[in-house]
Amino acid sequence: xxxxxxxxxxxDRLVAAxxxxxxxxxxxATTAEDIARRAGVxxxxxxxxxxxxxxxxxxxxxxxxxxxxxxxxxxTPATRALALSEATRVVLxxxxxxxxxxxxRYRLVGSVPALRARETGGIQQYQRLFARWLREWMSDLxxxxxxxxxxxxxxxxxxxxxxxxxxxxxxxDPESEFDQAMRVALERYQPSGLEPSxxxxxxxxxATPAAIQAQLQPLLDDEAP
Amino acid sequence: xxxxxxxxxxxDRLVAAxxxxxxxxxxxATTAEDIARRAGVxxxxxxxxxxxxxxxxxxxxxxxxxxxxxxxxxxTPATRALALSEATRVVLxxxxxxxxxxxxRYRLVGSVPALRARETGGIQQYQRLFARWLREWMSDLxxxxxxxxxxxxxxxxxxxxxxxxxxxxxxxDPESEFDQAMRVALERYQPSGLEPSxxxxxxxxxATPAAIQAQLQPLLDDEAP
DNA sequence: CCCGTTGTTGGTACGGAGTACCTTATAGAC
DNA sequence: GTCTATAAGGTACTCCGTACCAACAACGGG
Numbered sequence: 001x002x003x004x005x006x007x008x009x010x011x012d013r014l015v016a017a018x019x020x021x022x023x024x025x026x027x028x029a030t031t032a033e034d035i036a037r038r039a040g041v042x043x044x045x046x047x048x049x050x051x052x053x054x055x056x057x058x059x060x061x062x063x064x065x066x067x068x069x070x071x072x073x074x075x076t077p078a079t080r081a082l083a084l085s086e087a088t089r090v091v092l093x094x095x096x097x098x099x100x101x102x103x104x105r106y107r108l109v110g111s112v113p114a115l116r117a118r119e120t121g122g123i124q125q126y127q128r129l130f131a132r133w134l135r136e137w138m139s140d141l142x143x144x145x146x147x148x149x150x151x152x153x154x155x156x157x158x159x160x161x162x163x164x165x166x167x168x169x170x171x172x173d174p175e176s177e178f179d180q181a182m183r184v185a186l187e188r189y190q191p192s193g194l195e196p197s198x199x200x201x202x203x204x205x206x207a208t209p210a211a212i213q214a215q216l217q218p219l220l221d222d223e224a225p
Numbered sequence: 226x227x228x229x230x231x232x233x234x235x236x237d238r239l240v241a242a243x244x245x246x247x248x249x250x251x252x253x254a255t256t257a258e259d260i261a262r263r264a265g266v267x268x269x270x271x272x273x274x275x276x277x278x279x280x281x282x283x284x285x286x287x288x289x290x291x292x293x294x295x296x297x298x299x300x301t302p303a304t305r306a307l308a309l310s311e312a313t314r315v316v317l318x319x320x321x322x323x324x325x326x327x328x329x330r331y332r333l334v335g336s337v338p339a340l341r342a343r344e345t346g347g348i349q350q351y352q353r354l355f356a357r358w359l360r361e362w363m364s365d366l367x368x369x370x371x372x373x374x375x376x377x378x379x380x381x382x383x384x385x386x387x388x389x390x391x392x393x394x395x396x397x398d399p400e401s402e403f404d405q406a407m408r409v410a411l412e413r414y415q416p417s418g419l420e421p422s423x424x425x426x427x428x429x430x431x432a433t434p435a436a437i438q439a440q441l442q443p444l445l446d447d448e449a450p
Numbered sequence: 451c452c453c454g455t456t457g458t459t460g461g462t463a464c465g466g467a468g469t470a471c472c473t474t475a476t477a478g479a480c
Numbered sequence: 481g482t483c484t485a486t487a488a489g490g491t492a493c494t495c496c497g498t499a500c501c502a503a504c505a506a507c508g509g510g
Binding site: 032033052053 | 468
């Protein structure tokens with residue numbers, strides 16, 4: 001049932017062969033038989049391993065979906081905001097670990113329209129997975145279903161924003177940028193009951209404004225460090 | 226150069242034939258030749274008109290993109306929020322006007338994975354178009370590029386949320402729900418300078434809390450009617 | 451009236467994706 | 481050893497999408 005190192009090697013060889021050939025002569029000019037031949041297997045084996053020529057570009061997609069789902073399932077009501085951030089970070093880390101391979105995929109997908117469609121389809125699956133959990137978590141809010149969809153879209157978009165910057169070599173610290181992006185995206189997350197509007201508090205006190213400000217500052221720092 | 230009624234008729238006949246056959250025997254079981262034959266034209270003509278079997282499902286996609294772009298291009302800085310809402314509404318109205326055809330497409334796309342990928346690809350194009358304009362409009366904000374992407378995602382998501390409800394016959398007043406959805410989505414739109422965080426105001430006054438509340442109430446009513 | 455020109459259509463042929471089916475080989479299980 | 485199960489290769493087929501060519505208007509100018 002679990003991963004056999006033997007079968008993983010065959011898949012890996014196919015992936016490596018595919019990326020080599022795509023870089024050499026382009027995606028359309030590479031046939032499934034070319035890939036299979038370079039990997040030293042038959043054409044049938046290629047289609048058994050991947051099902052389609054596109055799938056060889058995004059081999060661990062299913063596994064990533066599973067890990068996100070697990071992370072979200074493990075959240076308690078108090079840790080949901082953190083779980084959302086970390087589940088999203090799982091994907092970012094995966095690409096960062098891939099390194100040059102991720103960048104090769106990015107160049108490839110950017111130049112082949114057919115692959116772009118495939119990629120956005122995959123992104124949509126992430127978004128739907130987040131939305132499924134969030135609709136449950138936010139079901140008691142007013143406009144909860146809508147806000148769940150919006151937050152799911154924001155999480156995925158914020159992730160892609162940072163990932164794209166890293167893929168283009170426009171950032172040296174993607175993790176910090178990701179933290180900031182998650183903070184902005186999670187502005188939409190209001191754990192049930194906490195209304196999104198501002199509160200006006202009127203009180204009588206002898207304290208000076210400066211003293212009150214000093215009392216409040218730690219709370220603000222805690223909320224947005 | 227402009228639309229000839231003759232050529233439009235051929236395209237329309239092909240679209241009608243395609244939807245008929247897809248409903249009769251399903252998407253995969255229908256060949257391009259079947260569609261062409263029922264429309265009374267040759268297979269070559271079909272591919273000349275649509276380029277691919279998928280394209281026949283989303284015939285006016287390009288035109289819609291153009292209309293959104295025009296609407297956004299016509300906005301002035303003061304009317305941008307309205308322009309965003311109306312540009313999005315262009316798409317909603319288009320589907321509402323299609324009526325049963327839109328629902329047939331929805332059923333079809335929902336049951337054929339390959340078409341789902343195509344549709345999300347189209348949605349992504351809308352989102353990128355909005356993002357292109359918003360990045361320009363929000364370039365002077367802190368995190369403007371990120372917030373532009375997020376708002377673009379929110380607009381598209383909010384639209385899809387209402388559209389899907391209408392397609393499933395879960396709403397009798399999609400326009401009102403759309404207005405509400407746009408209000409929620411546009412919470413992210415902060416015309417440059419207006420900071421999104423809450424303000425804490427400390428003041429000394431002899432007024433009673435009730436009097437102050439009475440003063441503030443109209444402002445809150447105005448902000449969220 | 452004929453004749454090029456141009457644009458639209460149908461037909462044919464081809465390469466390649468993806469599927470179905472069959473055969474082969476390798477590895478355990480007994 | 482033999483039997484069985486599982487992974488692999490091979491072959492044939494359908495259909496998508498493209499390239500190319502032939503037929504056939506429409507049309508204006510000679």
